[in-house]
Amino acid sequence: MTEPKIKIWKFLKITVSSLLITALALFTAAAIRTLSLDVNVGLQLARWEKSNNISLVIDQHQREELLARFKEAVRIPTVSFSDTESNTTALRQFDSFLRKAFPKVFSSSLVHHELVANYSHLFRVQGSQPKLVPYLLLAHIDVVPAKESDGWEAPPFAAKEIDDFIYGRGTIDDKCSLMGILQALEYLLIRGYAPRRGFYIGLGHDEEARGFNGAMNIVRVMKERGVKLSFILDEGMAVVDGVISGLDGPAALIGISEKGSANVKLSVSMAPGHSSMPPRESSIGILAAAVKRLEDNPMPRLFGYGAERETFEHLAHKFGLPLKFIMSNLWLFSPLLGRVLERKPLTNAFVRTTTAVTMFNAGVKVNIIPSLAEAHVNLRIHSAHSLQEVLDFIQDTVGDERVKIELIDGFDPLPISSSDEQSFGFQIIKKTVLDMFPTLTVAPGICIGNTDSRHFKDLASDIYRFAPVWFKPGDVQRFHGINERISKKNYEELIVFYFNLIQNCDIQKLPEPHTSVHEL
Numbered sequence: 001m002t003e004p005k006i007k008i009w010k011f012l013k014i015t016v017s018s019l020l021i022t023a024l025a026l027f028t029a030a031a032i033r034t035l036s037l038d039v040n041v042g043l044q045l046a047r048w049e050k051s052n053n054i055s056l057v058i059d060q061h062q063r064e065e066l067l068a069r070f071k072e073a074v075r076i077p078t079v080s081f082s083d084t085e086s087n088t089t090a091l092r093q094f095d096s097f098l099r100k101a102f103p104k105v106f107s108s109s110l111v112h113h114e115l116v117a118n119y120s121h122l123f124r125v126q127g128s129q130p131k132l133v134p135y136l137l138l139a140h141i142d143v144v145p146a147k148e149s150d151g152w153e154a155p156p157f158a159a160k161e162i163d164d165f166i167y168g169r170g171t172i173d174d175k176c177s178l179m180g181i182l183q184a185l186e187y188l189l190i191r192g193y194a195p196r197r198g199f200y201i202g203l204g205h206d207e208e209a210r211g212f213n214g215a216m217n218i219v220r221v222m223k224e225r226g227v228k229l230s231f232i233l234d235e236g237m238a239v240v241d242g243v244i245s246g247l248d249g250p251a252a253l254i255g256i257s258e259k260g261s262a263n264v265k266l267s268v269s270m271a272p273g274h275s276s277m278p279p280r281e282s283s284i285g286i287l288a289a290a291v292k293r294l295e296d297n298p299m300p301r302l303f304g305y306g307a308e309r310e311t312f313e314h315l316a317h318k319f320g321l322p323l324k325f326i327m328s329n330l331w332l333f334s335p336l337l338g339r340v341l342e343r344k345p346l347t348n349a350f351v352r353t354t355t356a357v358t359m360f361n362a363g364v365k366v367n368i369i370p371s372l373a374e375a376h377v378n379l380r381i382h383s384a385h386s387l388q389e390v391l392d393f394i395q396d397t398v399g400d401e402r403v404k405i406e407l408i409d410g411f412d413p414l415p416i417s418s419s420d421e422q423s424f425g426f427q428i429i430k431k432t433v434l435d436m437f438p439t440l441t442v443a444p445g446i447c448i449g450n451t452d453s454r455h456f457k458d459l460a461s462d463i464y465r466f467a468p469v470w471f472k473p474g475d476v477q478r479f480h481g482i483n484e485r486i487s488k489k490n491y492e493e494l495i496v497f498y499f500n501l502i503q504n505c506d507i508q509k510l511p512e513p514h515t516s517v518h519e520l
């Protein structure tokens with residue numbers, strides 16, 4: 001499989017002279033604007049409240065036990081096959097497994113547990129200072145289907161260990177977070193920890209089938225109780241290491257929004273007939289032409305108008321020149337960078353609303369002119385676009401009244417969560433990451449897929465999508481793909497991350513910010 005790296009160094013093929021001419025022309029036109037060399041320099045926190053955090057020391061025996069528990073979780077095939085079909089036997093088995101694996105969590109007087117919609121779980125961990133607004137950690141129990149015959153190196157529900165990695169469906173999506181959160185809480189409770197700030201843990205059972213039963217019912221229960229949250233942390237983004245070429249060192253991308261989505265059905269109906277007397281145009285031909293027009297006319301380039309702009313501005317200082325300069329001045333160069341990023345599917349996803357034709361059905365027999373041809377198009381909506389604008393664009397591009405266009409489901413891009421120095425959730429996550437991995441660059445990111453957290457948007461204005469799962473070159477394809485795996489070390493890091501994060505959330509307020517912007 002081809003590695004979907006950002007071919008940043010293709011920039012080098014852009015001649016220095018053309019770059020300078022463009023820059024100078026635009027610079028003159030925008031003479032009152034100031035060029036910056038690095039917009040991220042000042043974004044560091046000054047001083048944190050002194051804390052007495054317990055540090056997590058894991059001995060060899062505990063290491064073996066925590067890995068055995070994780071493997072057991074992966075071996076339970078909690079597959080969501082579709083919106084209506086899931087493995088309910090496995091979901092019930094998973095419930096029993098959790099109670100056995102984390103006895104302290106299920107027996108502590110500080111923890112209230114309830115089953116929601118039969119298979120989802122909601123935990124409320126009581127804080128000693130009720131004035132501190134609680135937060136929510138989310139993960140999901142279900143996984144997408146996996147077949148060994150697709151090319152897995154190990155059976156997908158065996159949790160086999162190969163070269164210090166555990167292979168299996170759910171190892172990164174999302175049982176590592178689920179088990180990491182509960183294992184961290186188990187360890188904290190064993191050590192006698194009682195949080196100052198209360199928090200919730202929500203484990204949905206049908207995220208891979210849109211979360212309509214699990215997450216949505218957890219939301220309903222929380223709304224009925226009038227819960228308001230300071231922030232939410234769910235799956236989504238990760239630590240990328242060598243995935244963005246030209247970037248010096250690994251980066252933790254904390255998702256501050258996620259793209260919107262739309263599923264649109266296109267259909268053409270005609271009178272059926274004998275294939276010996278074909279009409280000049282068939283339903284298949286008309287529909288195929290419409291689909292081709294959609295593929296040939298991608299949605300407009302919007303790079304720089306959405307939250308993706310912040311990602312590149314934050315990462316700018318980790319690139320060499322000229323990229324550092326370009327990314328630090330996206331007010332000038334975003335059209336240029338957008339053109340480069342659109343060349344690869346992974347980075348194109350950050351540039352525009354994407355259009356994917358995912359299903360095409362027509363015809364029942366070789367000698368019958370088909371009466372109905374149908375195609376499904378899945379669109380992922382850029383944060384500067386709206387669902388309505390996308391539907392209007394499809395209508396204009398198809399431009400054929402014989403093609404019926406129906407919106408099956410869809411939603412706008414999610415609001416953009418705060419990521420400044422006053423942002424409690426973002427800064428707590430950032431501090432927790434940097435305490436563990438001091439050399440990482442932390443930047444806000446956009447989640448190109450959707451997560452259960454979108455159902456919780458009325459409960460918190462700040463939603464983050466992140467876990468410190470390390471993605472190296474080739475790993476992004478393991479997500480919903482073959483050979484999904486996590487290293488034993490990385491799983492242990494996730495436990496430490498949640499263990500520290502929960503304690504870091506106990507601080508009363510963030511330290512005072514300080515800023516400085518270096519200008520040319």
Ligand SMILES: CCCCCCCC/C=C\CCCCCCCC(=O)N[C@@H](CC(C)C)C(=O)O
Nearest residue numbers: 207208209210236237238448449450451476479
């Ligand atoms: C600037 C380049 C940055 C590259 C970052 C790459 C990091 C990629 C890491 C993970 C891939 C994104 C996965 C996001 C989670 C998606 C979960 C999912 O599949 N959700 C479903 C939900 C649906 C409602 C069933 C979806 O289809 O989106």
Ligand SMILES: [Zn+2]
Nearest residue numbers: 173174207235
């Ligand atoms: Zn997931």
Ligand SMILES: [Zn+2]
Nearest residue numbers: 144173208480
């Ligand atoms: Zn998934």
